[in-house]
Every structure is written in C-alpha cells, then in structure tokens.
Amino acid sequence: MPQNIPRDHHYVPQFYLRNFATDPEKQKLTTVAKHGHVAVWAKRSIKSLGFERDLYVSMRDGVPVSVENIINERIETPISESDTWTKLVNGRADALDKTDKPILYALIRHLNVRTPHYMAVTMELARLAEHQDSAIPFTNEEREHYAYLRANPNEAKAMFNLMSMSIGWAEADYRKAALSIFRSPIPLRTLSSPVMSIRAPTHPALYLPMPGLTPYQLVLALNPTTIACLVLGDFDDAFGNIEMPMDSALGFNRQFVAQFALYDGIRHLVTSRDDLSVYMTWAPYSLIEDTEQKITYRRKA
Template identity: 30%
Template sequence: MAERNSQHTKRNHYVPQFYMRQFALDDDRTKVKCLSRHAPYVSVGVKSIARIGYEEDLYTFSVAGSKASIEDDLNQTIETPIVNSDTWKKIVAGEPDRLDQSDKLTLYLLMRHLQFRNIENLRFIEQEAAHARDFGFRDDYSEDEREMYAALSRTAAGPPSYFLSMAVNMQQFALHWDRASIAVIRSRVPLRSSTNPTLVIPRKLGHITLLEELEAGAFCYWLPLSPHFGVMLTMSHRFNDFVHQELPDDAARVFNRLYLGQLLEMPSTRHCFADDPEIEGDLQWADFDRFDGTGDRGRYKREVRHTG
C-alpha cells in the first residue's frame, strides 16, 4: 500500500523512463529524438527523457488531508522486477531472437501495464464517466459496465481513484491470460513509439499472420521495444501462441503513421519517438509544412489544402 509522504514525487512518469531509453540517442542515452505537439505546431527535435511522459501528481491522492502516492508501489512491485528480469535484459541487449515462451508472461504484463497506467487511460475513464452522468449509458455497455460507470460518475474523485487502482494492479490481467498470443516482430524500417506506447491495431490492416483469422471481438496491441523490433499482443479465443515474425516494410510504415496520427489526434499524447528518414514526408502527408528550422530540427504547421 502507498504510504503518506509529505515529500511525495510530483513528477509522475506515466510511461516509464526505462522504456523511453530504448529509443534514446546513441551518443546520449538521456535524450530522445521526437515529434512534439505544441498547437498549432509540431516540432522535431531532441528532448530529455526525464522531462517528457510525465504529469505532476498523476499518481497522488489525499488521505485525511495528507498526500500519498502510488509511485513507490509502481517502482518497487512492477518496474524494478521487469527491469531486472531476464526478458528485459534480452531486450536491452537488442537480442529479440532470444525471447521465447519463458518470456511471454513478462511481455504480456508489460504491454498491459503500460496501457493501463498511461494518462490516456485516465482520460478515457473520465470521458466515459462524464457520458454516463450527462447522457446515460452507452447502448453497448454490459451490466457490469453500467454499474461501474454509475458509481464512478457520482463524484469527481471516482475516475482518478479507479485509475490509480488499475495502474498498480497486475492481478487484473490474469483473467485474460489464456487468450493471449505474443509475436516478437523484427522490422527493417526504423520503428516509432510515443508517450502512449501501447497501440491498438485495427484488424483490417492485415499484414500480420496473427491478424488473418481473428474472430470478431478479438483485440490486437502493438508495442515497439526498440527502433528495430517490437511485440504484438493478440487477445483471441482461437490462439494462445508465441511466435517470431518479420514485419513487412509497408506494415511498419503504417504502424509509424498510426503513431503520428495518435500524436495529432489524441490530446494526451504529446511526444512521438521518431528518428527515421520518413518524418518529413509523413508530416507532409498529414498536411503539415515546415514553418521554420533547418535540417532534422524545426517546426511544422498544418496548412489548409485547396483543391479544384
């Protein structure tokens, strides 16, 4: 349990720094090249890992007038065991071919944890609770979801409290473990990631063997682990596999553009880790033209395209 602490950490990283260092510069492992959103601009430059992917007091709550934080719980019970695992050592060494069935559980838990501790998850919970309060339940809510969002919508503290409980709870993922398939996937095209790194992959994209025969209702998630490889998690009643695959170049470019779209369309995603030769072309594809700067640093602004 989190303890009361007047010296609680204020800068709470919702994407762990150990993950972001996988995309760090070769000559400075404390910095990463990224696209950053500063409306109406998107800038390309280098950022300090310590200064991105955080929100002040995100993991802080009040108990009888005193502030407490789950930050220590996250560090001690989740982050440190992952970093010290044989699985993460293989990843840091850049040896994805050594990942095997024994690493499946760690990879699964890492992907799910990064998704549930992210600030985007909090924003989603807040949005759904507000919808339930102001407009009623969505038609596709289950009875359990109706009961949950009814409770969360009653007070302003409901969504953040629920978010904190999800962020620190690893046991919740055991429920769907028997449906999990993991594919370790290499890429020739340099991969991007972001401060919201676990990406939902639309099944209609195809390109990946695990997506070819999925039933309706199956989910696919993508997590780059370095610019050269990543893992795909498929939640399906038909599969429970661990495989190695190569990512087709066109699929890698689609995944990279999905991260750019995430940066442009999701307010909680503020930085996209990108160090590849297709950045400028993809920004132009998204109707952004260079506003200032030279070389691999600069600002881009979306322009209205007139046709006809």
Template identity: 55%
Template sequence: MERSIESLGFERDFYVHMRGGIPVSVETDINRRIETPLSRSDTWAKIASGKGEELDRSDRAILYALIRHLEARTPHYEATLNELAAMAADPGSKMPFSDDERAIYSAVRADPNLAKATLNAMATSTAWTERSFEGAALTILRSPIALRASTVPVLALRVPPHPAIYLPQPGMVPYQLVPPLNPTTIACLVLGDFDGAFSNLPMDIAAAAWFNLNYVGQFSHFNHVRHLITSAHGLVEDMTWEPYDLLENSERRMVFKRRA
C-alpha cells in the same frame, strides 16, 4: 535499489489520487511491485540489449505483464474511462451497457477522483490482467527500419475482425495493443481465445511504414499523445499526409505547422 523502467512519458501527479482529502501517490508501489521485478528479468535484459530476435515463448509471461501494465499507465486510459462513463449516462448512446456497468460508470461520474484511484490501483497490480493471459496472442515483429514511438507507451491499433478476439464492449473496433520494445522491435498483443499463440517474426518495410504512419496519425488526432519519438526518415511525407505543413527542414530541425 529499485528501478523504474525508463523512457516513459512524464505526467506530473499522474500517480496521485485523493483519499479522505489527502493526496496519495502509488509511484513507489509501482516501482517495487511491478517495475523492479520486470527490469530484473531475463526478458528485460534481452529488450534492453536490443536482442529482440532472442525473445521466445519463455518470455511471454513477462511481455504480457509489461504490456498490460503499461496499457493502464496512460492518460488515454483515464480519458477512455471517463468517456465511457459519459456515454453510459447518454440515453442516445449506441453502445450497450449492462446494469452493472451503468452503476459503475455512475459512480465514476459522481466522484471525479474515482477514475484516477481505479487506474492507480490497476497500475500497482497485474491481478486484473490474469484472466486474459492464457488465450492471448502475442507477436514480436522486427523491423528493417527505425520504428517510431510516442510518450504513450502502448497504442491501441486496429486489426481485422476475427471471431476469437475479445472486445470489452459490443460494437468496438477490433484492436491490438502495441508497445515499442526497442527502436526496431515492437510487440503486438491481441486479447481473445488464441490458445496462447506466440511468434517472433521479421516484418517488411511496408509493414513497418504502416506502424510508423499510425504513430503519426495518433499523434495528430489525440491530445494525450503529446510527443512523437522519431527519426527523420519518412517524417516529412507522413506529417504532410496528416494535417501539417512543413515550414522548415534543415540538418538541425524540422518545423511543422498544423493546418487550420
């Protein structure tokens, strides 16, 4: 039996693109080629059983494949590709593009189906991620409090500049790829020349609160982050720090309204 990794946000027809006017779904290929092997690994057994403290360097390859796979499986990734395509056509854009990049993005603009087909191809393979594996730095962080998540399985969060970080485009803000592994464990992947560094560390409450606040921030500012998965702990403070007012707070529910 093939198994899909659970707890991902559902997006109708997200894995469907058109080929010769016929809809093509790659969901079965994703399950067979990627999700089933990952879900049968010892690494996934540690994650599913909540044993984040047992993740070690032997799990690095599976964790890397999981993060990069999920990175491409979000509406945000498709939106970013389309935004870059639009910027490449704008003579006033401050982001530099090579001639090859401009040609690629021109093709994306000319064929609205191309972005979806490209991302679906990426979702059915990890070959596109292999070149960055050896140098990438991977850190497992274990929290003393419950961590938030969202229906975007991997968030890109800012990190301090570092000369070893790889950035796809000049002028980009340095970032890390952060997926939650379980309610108290996250992974942080930074692409670059870090000699394959791996660590598994506890984090303090202040660090955990920073990650939780970032989840609220992305939920507040990006339409593609449609659902926030959270406990009640600290939620009122973080939501009202962002552009929301608290309308109702009871044992059964909290109601917030976005400020005009």
C-alpha cells in the same frame, strides 16, 4: 505528502525510453512535441519526457496518497531487470521466445493503462455513457459503472492508480492471449502513450469487452527494431517471433503518427527525422521550418 515522495510522476518508464536513446549515455532522444496547434521535432532529455505532476495521487480520507514508488518497486524494477528486457537492450529480439511472454504481456497491459491518455479515454466513455442515444451500445451494468465514476472523480482516480500499481486485474486473460513479436527492417517509432490500440482482423476467438466494439490489438514498440502485438481472446497461449515485411513496418510507423495527431493526450512522438515530414504532412500538419536542430509543423485548420 512527505517531502521525500517524488511528485513528478513518469507515466512512460525511463528504462523503456532508453531503448530509443540517440546518445551512448542513453540520456537523450528525439521527439515531436505538441504545443497547441504547433508540433516541434527536437532532441530532448529522457528525464524531462512523459511525466505529470501528482499523476498517481488520489485522496484517502482527505489525505493525498501516492502510488508512484509502488509502481516502481512492483512493476518497473522487476521488468527492467528481467532476462527478457536484457535481450531487448542488447538487440537480441530474435532470441525472444515463449518464456518471455509473461514479462512482455505484463509490460503491454501495464503501459496501456497508466497514462493520462488512458484516464482521459475512460472519462470520455463515462461522459458518453450518460446519454441513452450514444453510438456505443453500453450495457446497463456499464452505464451504472460510468455513472459512479462521473459522480466520484476521486474514486475514478483511485481506480486508475490501482490498475497502474498492479497487473493482477490482467491475469485472467494471460493464458488465452496471443502475443506476436515482429522484427522490423527499418527503425520504428513510439509514443509517450506507448501502447496503441489498432484495428485487428475479425476472428471468432477475439475477446471484445464491449458490445459492438471493433476488433483490436494492442501494439507496443519494444525498441527501434521490434514490435509486440497482443490480441486478447481464446488463442491457447499462442506466441510467435518472426521478421515482418517492409510494408507492415511502414504501416506501423504511419499508425504511430496518426495516433499522435488524433489524440490530444498523446504528447510526444518518439522518432528520428528520417522521412518525418512525409508522415507529418499526411497527418495532417504543414511544414513551417526545417533546420538541423529543429523541425516545426503547424496543424492544418
């Protein structure tokens, strides 16, 4: 690749992380980072967070091709310069309305598919689909698709890059999806794979892409006081913006910690230190050391 092409590819956009910055210059934030069985809370640079070497590179006719700049030009820059994002940067989540749905929908779908965690989950599904006795009832078409990915890992990477550099694949679901904005009474956390897929109440209008799939919603913290929840299905282009009760905010914060603990591919939990050890010792980690600059945890055996 040409030398002017960046090779450290951020899968969490820096414009997104700056909404969680702890300094006036918006260069720093505090996270819990995994180091094997140890997890350490400390202050970190936004520039040094959420990137992987050559993440958005695949081979084409033996030549490495990067889509990092395309992602920035087509998706990150338009979203970060939108009126919708300006409302969030300025703390005006209460002003978000249905005109903001296109940007928020695009952001959630995009951030959900562009991370190493998403790629790892895709390949794990491909592995499970190889076995006829899998707990997931894959269709024959799905088994053929995943067999192709197993046999052609570079094509799997190219498909990942294609989804990361475009949101055209998500357009068909937009008009029927329901998007809800919930404004929190307490500071919210987020993750280095920022979109969580969590259980949703059963509803006949829900879209479930695989047989037997548990009903789910896609959840993204937009800033420390705002959550967006996206539900795919036949919901007639619904949009809402309300204050959420304290128990819901606490529940979301617990979900962030739970997903950080559960998935190896989620490397950072973006959070203040307030009540952190209560959640981490539930997650389950043991508290090893707590100083003003650093909190160290070790995963329980």
